Amino acid sequence: MIDLIIFLSLLALGYGFGRHAEKKHYKSIIKREKKLRGLPAIAAKTPTMLSKPSESRLVVGSVVVSVDYFKRFISVLRNLVGGRVTSYESLIDRARREAVLRMKAQAKEMGADLIFNTKFETASIYQGRGNQVGSVEVLAYGTAIIPPRQG
Amino acid sequence: MEYSNPEIPEGINSSKAHPLKEFLWLTSGVLASIFVLILVLVIFVDVLTSYIPFSVENKIPFPEIKAGTKQGPIPEYLQSLANRIVKSQDLPDEMKITIHYLDDETVNAFATLGGHVFFFRGLLEKLPNENALAMLMAHEIAHVKHRHPIKSMGRGLVAGLALSVISTTAGDAVIGNFLGEAGYLTILKYSREMELQADETAIKALKSIYGHLGGADDLFKILKEEAGSLEPPEFFSTHPLTDDRIAEIESYDYATHKNNKITPLPDKFQKWITEASTQSGAE
Numbered sequence: 001m002i003d004l005i006i007f008l009s010l011l012a013l014g015y016g017f018g019r020h021a022e023k024k025h026y027k028s029i030i031k032r033e034k035k036l037r038g039l040p041a042i043a044a045k046t047p048t049m050l051s052k053p054s055e056s057r058l059v060v061g062s063v064v065v066s067v068d069y070f071k072r073f074i075s076v077l078r079n080l081v082g083g084r085v086t087s088y089e090s091l092i093d094r095a096r097r098e099a100v101l102r103m104k105a106q107a108k109e110m111g112a113d114l115i116f117n118t119k120f121e122t123a124s125i126y127q128g129r130g131n132q133v134g135s136v137e138v139l140a141y142g143t144a145i146i147p148p149r150q151g
Numbered sequence: 152m153e154y155s156n157p158e159i160p161e162g163i164n165s166s167k168a169h170p171l172k173e174f175l176w177l178t179s180g181v182l183a184s185i186f187v188l189i190l191v192l193v194i195f196v197d198v199l200t201s202y203i204p205f206s207v208e209n210k211i212p213f214p215e216i217k218a219g220t221k222q223g224p225i226p227e228y229l230q231s232l233a234n235r236i237v238k239s240q241d242l243p244d245e246m247k248i249t250i251h252y253l254d255d256e257t258v259n260a261f262a263t264l265g266g267h268v269f270f271f272r273g274l275l276e277k278l279p280n281e282n283a284l285a286m287l288m289a290h291e292i293a294h295v296k297h298r299h300p301i302k303s304m305g306r307g308l309v310a311g312l313a314l315s316v317i318s319t320t321a322g323d324a325v326i327g328n329f330l331g332e333a334g335y336l337t338i339l340k341y342s343r344e345m346e347l348q349a350d351e352t353a354i355k356a357l358k359s360i361y362g363h364l365g366g367a368d369d370l371f372k373i374l375k376e377e378a379g380s381l382e383p384p385e386f387f388s389t390h391p392l393t394d395d396r397i398a399e400i401e402s403y404d405y406a407t408h409k410n411n412k413i414t415p416l417p418d419k420f421q422k423w424i425t426e427a428s429t430q431s432g433a434e
Contacts, residue, residue, distance in 0.1 A: 001387060007329050019170065030161075040156040074170070076326045077177040080317070086166035086173060093165040114154060 014069030021068075022090060029097050036104045041115040041142055055146040059115060061102030064125065065095045066135040092136070096120065099140035112144035182333050185317065189310050189337040196305040200298060205245050208301055209265040224423045226252040229270060229288070232281070236289045239356045242296055254428055258377045262291040264300045276424050277373050281414040282357065282366025289353035296352060299345045310338050342389045350396060354403065365411030368400045 067075075071087035078085045099120070107115050118140065125135040161167075220226055229250040237248050251269045258273040268291045278284045294300065314334040318327030357367050375393040385392050417423075 003325075003328060003332065007325055010325065015170070015174075026161075034158075037156045037158070040154040042154055070170070070174070072323065073326055074174060074177060076321045076323050077181050079322065080181055080320060081177070084166065086168065087170060090165035096164075 010069045011073055014071065014073070018068030018070050022094065025094050025098070029094065029101065032101050032105075033097070036101065036108065039104050039108055039113065039115070041100055041104060041107075041118045041140075043116075043118050045117050047114060047116045047145060052148060054148060056143050057110060057112075057146060058141060059103050059107040059110070059112070059144040060139065060141045061099040061104070061106065062137060062139045063095045063098045063102065064135055064137045065091055067091060072134070092138070095136065095138040096140070099138045103140045103142060107142075107144035110144055110146055111149075112146045114145040115142040116145065118142035181330070185314075185330060185334045186337050188313060189334050192309050192313060193306055193338070193341050196309050197302055200302050200305045203301060205243070205266075205298075211264050220252050220254070220427075221249070223252070223427055224419070225275070225427055226250055228417060228420070228423075232285060233268070233288055233292065235360060236285065236292050236356055239359045240289065240292060240296055240352060242292070246295060248292055248295060252427070258374075260287055260291055262294040262300060264304070266295045268292065268295070272424060272428060274373075276421065277377075278416065279369050280366045281416050282361060282364075283369040283373070284416065285357055285360065286353055286367035286370045289356040290349045293349040293352035293356070294345070297345070297348055299349065303342065303345065306338055306341065310334065336386060339387070339389055343385070343391050346390050347399075350391075350399060354400065358403075361412075361414065363411040364400050364403055366413040368397045371397045371400070 067088065071091060074087040075085050078087075100118070103115065103118075119142065121137075121139040121141075123137045123139070125137060221230075229252065233248050233250050237246075242248070246266055248266045248268060251267060252275075253269055253271045255271050256273045257271040258277065260268070260270045260274055262268045268288070270287075274287070275284070278287070314331045317334070318331040321327035321330055354364060354367070357364055371393045375397070378393065385395075
């Protein structure tokens with residue numbers, strides 16, 4: 001009985017906070033993506049066209065997200081039956097976009113107009129510790145092109 | 152070449168479906184599968200255990216068998232009552248009932264493998280008449296008759312194994328626990344069915360011995376008092392609700408007749424209990 005109550009409150013807590021945080025985060029992601037649309041981040045290894053001699057610099061954006069209990073519960077059941085783990089998909093999607101946004105924000109501050117060779121890395125923070133609620137880091141990095149200042 | 156940064160539509164890398172919908176589907180699906188799995192295993196175990204000869208039960212070592220006393224006026228009186236009930240329940244010859252008396256406060260009685268039936272002092276000293284005692288004893292002997300001890304042992308082993316596999320596969324202690332508990336509640340349902348079956352057989356035996364059911368409900372009234380307000384919801388319990396069991400007895404019209412003659416316990420019954428208790432206390 002007590003177990004069930006603890007379990008259900010963990011689920012409710014995870015759902016309530018997790019859902020609220022996710023909605024809020026998506027809103028902010030979409031808003032900032034619009035704002036930074038003028039600064040493309042592309043995957044090509046070299047920019048094809050550079051009109052003037054420019055400076056290039058490494059830009060990095062990193063995010064660590066943690067899964068909530070509700071998402072974890074769904075993923076555990078998915079472990080038994082298989083299929084898309086949609087509860088994790090939205091989490092990782094947010095982390096990836098947030099990492100790109102942070103990278104872009106850094107490039108913007110440097111006055112860049114393009115980021116090329118954009119790459120992603122992920123690292124599981126709780127790797128190998130089965131009974132912990134998992135966290136994952138998503139790291140986005142690339143080379144920012146900074147045009148010469150016009151004096 | 153111009154670089155552009157088009158707006159990418161939402162919902163490609165993440166699902167637009169409401170998470171609660173998935174939650175409901177997954178939870179009900181998984182719980183239903185566990186329920187069906189346990190159901191199949193219980194049927195499987197019940198069929199197989201009926202092929203185990205009763206004599207095998209005696210070979211399974213069970214530590215508590217040595218705990219009770221078989222000598223003294225109480226066990227002898229209990230045994231003589233048991234023999235009458237055995238006769239009226241038509242137990243096969245090989246099913247020998249052995250009565251054990253435990254000098255302990257616990258308000259309980261139980262039947263286990265090999266036809267061993269245990270009575271605790273705590274319950275016996277609360278019983279007001281022989282009819283209530285006979286109801287209790289007929290209930291426990293009915294468990295033996297229907298092979299319930301070996302069936303529930305088999306269910307416990309097989310279903311317990313299946314549930315532990317499921318809960319460790321889950322990989323999360325609390326969630327695994329939850330799935331295990333859900334399966335366990337399914338087993339309890341079958342445990343309650345056994346109790347009802349034993350009640351039914353016991354009621355028939357009492358009717359044939361005393362001709363009525365008067366006094367039989369006293370047993371459940373005592374059990375109800377003992378549980379107090381702590382009686383858990385039926386869903387979480389090994390036994391059916393005592394109110395339902397009292398109602399079951401009272402549903403027979405010959406239970407509530409005013410002229411039912413209630414057989415008292417032997418005059419010396421309470422004395423025997425205190426004597427046995429002081430003797431064992433002095434040891």
